Amino acid sequence: MGVRDKFEKRLREKEQEIAELENKIREARIYVQALQDSMRFLPKEESGGVEKPTFRHGSITQKTYEVLKGSNKPMHSKEILSALDLEINRHNLSTLRGSIGAYIREGKIFFSPSPGTIGLIGVPYSQTEESKKKEECNMMSK
Numbered sequence: 001m002g003v004r005d006k007f008e009k010r011l012r013e014k015e016q017e018i019a020e021l022e023n024k025i026r027e028a029r030i031y032v033q034a035l036q037d038s039m040r041f042l043p044k045e046e047s048g049g050v051e052k053p054t055f056r057h058g059s060i061t062q063k064t065y066e067v068l069k070g071s072n073k074p075m076h077s078k079e080i081l082s083a084l085d086l087e088i089n090r091h092n093l094s095t096l097r098g099s100i101g102a103y104i105r106e107g108k109i110f111f112s113p114s115p116g117t118i119g120l121i122g123v124p125y126s127q128t129e130e131s132k133k134k135e136e137c138n139m140m141s142k
Helices: 003-039 060-071 077-083 090-106 129-141
Strands: 117-120
Touching (some): 060 077, 060 090, 077 090
């Protein structure tokens, strides 16, 4: 085998090696694309199932979050307004419910265990005596 043949052999080996590496790169890019496609179906932020709230400072939503966080139980809208030192009227009630409603519909941060009542998702709370009695009455009537 001559010198030229040796060079041609090395050249073919390197071209084959390059083709194999390009194939590996192509497979890796396909894998990355599949991971990116899969991530689109996941929520943007996962923090133990509870989204970390980001509210505008001083907003009624932020104040409501703080009140509910401090109470460790769901509260009626009127109780929340009282805790915020706001007058209980239609305007303030609709403002509160409108601000919180979008979060409730999306299942983020807040939930509504009963009409007019607002609670925080992920905050464990025990039933009040009144709600236990209502539940018992519902069970007995069935």
